[in-house]
Amino acid sequence: MKNERRVISVIVKNEHSVLSRITGLFAARGYNIEALTVAPIPESDMSRLTIETRGNVRVIEQIIKQLHKLIPTYKVIEHEEMIEKEMVLIKFPINESLANIQALCEAYNGGIANVSSHHIITMVADEPKRVKHFIEAARRFHPEEIVRGGVVAMERE
Amino acid sequence: MQMSGARMVIEAMRLEGVDTVFGYPGGAIMNVYDEIYKQNDFKHILTRHEQAAVHAADGYARATGKVGVAFVTSGPGFTNAVTGLATAYMDSVPLVVISGQVPLSLIGTDAFQEIDATGISRACTKHNYLVRSAAELPRILKEAFYIAASGRPGPVHIDIPKDVTAEMAEFVYPDHVDIPTYRPTTKGNIRQIKKAVEAICEAKRPVFYLGGGVIHADAAELVRELVALTQIPAVETLMARGTLRHDDPLLLGMVGMHGSYQANMAMSEADLMIALGPRFDDRVTGKLSEFAKHARIIHVDIDPSSIGKLVSVDYPIVGDLKEVLAVMTPKLKERVDPARYEAWRKILARYNEIHPMRYEDSDEVIKPQWVIQRVGELLGERAVVSTDVGQHQMWTAQFYPFSYPRQLITSGGLGTMGFGFPAAIGAKRGRPDKISVNFSGDGSILMNIQELVTAVESRLPVVNIILNNHYLGMVRQWQTFFYDKRYAETDLSFQPDFVKLAEACGGVGYRVESKEAFDEALKDAVDKGVVAVIDVVVDRYENVLPMVPSGGTLYNMMLEFKD
Numbered sequence: 001m002k003n004e005r006r007v008i009s010v011i012v013k014n015e016h017s018v019l020s021r022i023t024g025l026f027a028a029r030g031y032n033i034e035a036l037t038v039a040p041i042p043e044s045d046m047s048r049l050t051i052e053t054r055g056n057v058r059v060i061e062q063i064i065k066q067l068h069k070l071i072p073t074y075k076v077i078e079h080e081e082m083i084e085k086e087m088v089l090i091k092f093p094i095n096e097s098l099a100n101i102q103a104l105c106e107a108y109n110g111g112i113a114n115v116s117s118h119h120i121i122t123m124v125a126d127e128p129k130r131v132k133h134f135i136e137a138a139r140r141f142h143p144e145e146i147v148r149g150g151v152v153a154m155e156r157e
Numbered sequence: 158m159q160m161s162g163a164r165m166v167i168e169a170m171r172l173e174g175v176d177t178v179f180g181y182p183g184g185a186i187m188n189v190y191d192e193i194y195k196q197n198d199f200k201h202i203l204t205r206h207e208q209a210a211v212h213a214a215d216g217y218a219r220a221t222g223k224v225g226v227a228f229v230t231s232g233p234g235f236t237n238a239v240t241g242l243a244t245a246y247m248d249s250v251p252l253v254v255i256s257g258q259v260p261l262s263l264i265g266t267d268a269f270q271e272i273d274a275t276g277i278s279r280a281c282t283k284h285n286y287l288v289r290s291a292a293e294l295p296r297i298l299k300e301a302f303y304i305a306a307s308g309r310p311g312p313v314h315i316d317i318p319k320d321v322t323a324e325m326a327e328f329v330y331p332d333h334v335d336i337p338t339y340r341p342t343t344k345g346n347i348r349q350i351k352k353a354v355e356a357i358c359e360a361k362r363p364v365f366y367l368g369g370g371v372i373h374a375d376a377a378e379l380v381r382e383l384v385a386l387t388q389i390p391a392v393e394t395l396m397a398r399g400t401l402r403h404d405d406p407l408l409l410g411m412v413g414m415h416g417s418y419q420a421n422m423a424m425s426e427a428d429l430m431i432a433l434g435p436r437f438d439d440r441v442t443g444k445l446s447e448f449a450k451h452a453r454i455i456h457v458d459i460d461p462s463s464i465g466k467l468v469s470v471d472y473p474i475v476g477d478l479k480e481v482l483a484v485m486t487p488k489l490k491e492r493v494d495p496a497r498y499e500a501w502r503k504i505l506a507r508y509n510e511i512h513p514m515r516y517e518d519s520d521e522v523i524k525p526q527w528v529i530q531r532v533g534e535l536l537g538e539r540a541v542v543s544t545d546v547g548q549h550q551m552w553t554a555q556f557y558p559f560s561y562p563r564q565l566i567t568s569g570g571l572g573t574m575g576f577g578f579p580a581a582i583g584a585k586r587g588r589p590d591k592i593s594v595n596f597s598g599d600g601s602i603l604m605n606i607q608e609l610v611t612a613v614e615s616r617l618p619v620v621n622i623i624l625n626n627h628y629l630g631m632v633r634q635w636q637t638f639f640y641d642k643r644y645a646e647t648d649l650s651f652q653p654d655f656v657k658l659a660e661a662c663g664g665v666g667y668r669v670e671s672k673e674a675f676d677e678a679l680k681d682a683v684d685k686g687v688v689a690v691i692d693v694v695v696d697r698y699e700n701v702l703p704m705v706p707s708g709g710t711l712y713n714m715m716l717e718f719k720d
Contacts, residue, residue, distance in 0.1 A: 013338050017287065020276070066462055069460070069462050071283070071304060074337065
């Protein structure tokens with residue numbers, strides 16, 4: 001069976017224990033969630049989860065059906081034609097070249113978020129693949145800390 | 158009206174029409190028990206173990222179709238109940254199980270008898286709740302009953318902290334439930350139904366594959382009508398036993414690992430499988446790649462996640478079986494030609510002539526199958542039949558003449574030893590007009606034997622028939638077949654005196670070593686209406702046959718075992 005990367009959005013009732021109900025379905029099958037973002041949907045009592053996972057297509061389809069079956073689940077969106085974005089924060093030492101770092105960030109839809117007496121913090125939001133490239137490119141400036149935000153996705157249509 | 162959370166629980170039981178609660182009190186649920194003391198709306202049956210309380214509620218639910226209810230306390234009370242929840246979950250039985258919890262302020266402190274109950278029950282319930290205030294209790298209670306019984310039924314667990322049961326709040330019981338995130342599809346897609354009808358009319362070798370969903374949907378009558386109308390042969394899963402009458406000529410018997418030869422051959426050679434509420438369990442399908450190789454598949458199920466889970470389906474229909482059949486049957490009535498399947502029926506009848514369901518009876522030793530057949534002859538439709546798990550369970554499914562839905566109460570999915578006796582107690586409570594018979598083994602019966610006390614005290618006569626082979630028989634059988642007779646820890650030669658054990662608890666015990674003695678014991682137990690244990694010494698080495706070895710193919714059955 002083919003292993004595939006999938007991005008799934010789940011709209012759920014915003015109540016306690018809903019996250020563990022969802023992650024439990026993955027855990028029970030020994031599946032890892034690669035990335036997860038959760039936030040309330042404005043002006044509703046729902047939350048939106050975006051889950052990035054990798055695994056056997058058949059098993060993922062079964063998980064998706066089970067996600068539907070959970071009582072607090074309103075909707076499950078299996079993304080195909082989607083816009084995906086991921087945010088990343090990177091902290092560099094202050095002795096690295098601010099101008100070079102800024103140029104790099106700008107190439108990836110980002111910029112300098114904060115400069116203190118010891119550190120430069122940059123922020124980039126881009127497609128997951130490009131975020132990966134950005135992180136690779138940033139290596140030459142000796143990053144001290146990298147925080148990835150997980151994928152968020154939206155259907156094109 | 159203002160009332161305590163505990164009182165709300167009692168009120169909800171009254172409003173839901175609950176007549177029986179099975180349970181066991183303890184510290185965290187004492188407020189609720191205090192209210193039970195003050196009320197007269199329902200009867201509380203005190204089991205002697207929390208696991209048995211949930212199994213009894215389960216047996217009650219399976220026998221009646223109503224929601225079963227059990228109350229337990231926090232910590233060990235709840236963890237004891239988990240096997241009961243899991244058993245009901247695997248077989249889609251509607252239950253509401255309420256557990257006490259330590260007070261809100263103590264949750265997370267490792268308090269006395271504290272355990273993360275909803276964390277544990279999440280994996281074995283349809284839904285669960287941790288109640289955080291009395292104000293939300295009426296809604297939660299209402300939702301719990303609704304969720305348990307609607308869609309694909311299942312157990313719902315409500316965990317109530319002790320201070321919430323003491324808290325006062327306004328009690329307004331909702332008169333309906335609206336959960337925007339939970340709206341089961343009950344009406345089947347018309348276009349799919351039409352296509353399915355088309356496929357049935359065009360098939361040459363169709364077979365009905367009836368599953369537990371038929372029983373849960375109370376659709377057995379409609380299925381009988383459909384089978385009679387189309388004259389298409391049918392197989393039943395363990396969970397569907399009793400859908401068709403045992404003497405229906407179109408019933409091919411049980412399907413699967415210990416199914417009949419003709420049933421398994423029908424599944425293997427069919428060109429169309431009409432699956433009504435089954436779930437393609439591995440004990441039914443055998444090796445998936447060889448399962449129903451030549452068949453197109455129609456699958457009707459209320460649970461979309463059941464369809465296409467293991468086998469790809471050509472005509473998926475999501476809906477309530479009753480509603481789907483109400484549309485499908487009239488359409489078939491117009492078009493179907495029962496004569497079309499005549500050749501197919503003859504082929505299957507021939508299979509049955511070659512290899513009928515049978516066993517070798519003996520005059521020297523009692524055969525377990527004989528006992529089951531004999532009970533069938535003597536009690537037949539008058540009995541509601543529970544089983545534990547193992548060889549006796551399969552023999553019961555194979556040889557008891559079932560004639561109505563809900564007549565067989567057995568743990569199919571989880572396969573819980575110790576289920577039978579408490580379930581039989583619950584079944585007797587739900588169906589007092591029936592004789593409650595529990596077929597058990599000398600292994601299983603000891604897993605909830607303390608319920609003798611419950612049954613005697615609550616005057617719920619259950620006739621326990623132990624098919625005693627002094628072995629953990631099913632495991633012994635596998636050791637014989639697949640482990641070169643290395644009988645690791647399956648010899649149960651040392652066992653209690655079951656007669657004395659029954660008597661010690663206020664019941665009646667019989668030790669039976671001949672066929673005549675069995676008839677007398679059964680008659681005596683039924684006539685006296687007592688809680689009975691009939692300990693029948695049966696052939697030690699009898700095997701359950703035919704058999705599809707685990708992972709084998711349905712058309713390649715082991716029909717006999719020769720040393």
